[in-house]
Amino acid sequence: MTVSLESSPRFRIVYQDQWLCAIDKPCDLMVHQSKLGTDRQFAVQLLRDQIGQKVWPVHRLDRATSGVLLFALDRETASAVGRQFMAQSVDKRYLAVVRGWVDAAGEIDHPLKKHKTAAEGQPSQTGYRRLAKAELPFPMGEHDTVRYSLVEAVPKSGRRHQIRRHFKHISHHLIGDTTYGDGRHNRLFRQHLGCHRLLLHAASLELRHPYECRDIRLAASLNDKFTEVVDRVFGQIDASRAP
Template identity: 45%
Template structure:
């Protein structure tokens, strides 16, 4: 876990895959050392306040506030869509070169479908001469850049699945055969989703805050897969 940004109001870390932002609300037991809230609090020696969420399997930029007032202000920025979030993902199949997904998604709290918008562009493709599924003689994958313009639960994962390009390593919305191929044959485990960049205007200093996640072993391995020989 690396510290990426810090001032008197906020702190950003590089969240590792497999870590929870805070203790699961359903009471599922998670070791304390796998909870970012506790790790950041111990690292700084003070209370911190989560202001947005990343799924446990997602790695990358994660922001915390250092006071309740700061938390309210930056939470407002997220709620009013004044932050810019950029993710990298690997999905099944060849996606369009770019696209916008406007498919309502059900709230996890009420089940009511609400507006949801994700844009994406394709960064690279790869094809293996292996029939992972029953429908096609080869296995095709795309690396994409995705930007969620709304903040729905599992939004990127659900949206890409709805357009038949599920994320690799996604056990809830993905394709188990392709997940197994990535894990057993390519040595890439877990959800292939990384929060690579977060940008917003600082509520107090009015400066542009731009935070980028550093390289990591898993995504270096993924990048090599998609790099032509």
């Protein structure tokens, strides 16, 4: 039976039962400690303290990505759910803002290397559909205006930074991406829209419950700065106004 919980001071819990717990992770928070990082707070420890029991993350979200993050509440459940992710049977849907006007729908089929020194890339596919497009009155280079798309991205494989790398591959870089993005567009969003975050959000996960004969869909709606940017840019609401 699903346990209904009220919002906590730290995380909004979008689902919890005796085996699973899913939260709406804010951006700029790592899932767990990294040897290379200097962060002092992590989703694993914060959720453990919030619900009073140990948790196991069953997938990853980049530090800069917000949205649905799923944990298991015991090792056996973590293994069972992890097998679904490994089999690529979990439906993952993301929202992103990218430069330019993408096609109405499409699929990016481009191998991605696990690391820079790898000899070959691993097969990787990302489906997408355009949800909205906008043209804003800001000059850039030889153009008098700039164009952006709001997309739903569906990674069909689970490579590191897959969505960010795939949209870079088709020259529709994600806004706010300081690793694979376009610095000119990132600066524009900072200066004119006050947006300093990566515009990538894990909107939903759909998977088979590991012990109950049913599918579950976990969803987290847009919030904070992402919502404001979408409203102003794609709703064409005074987009030229300084933040």
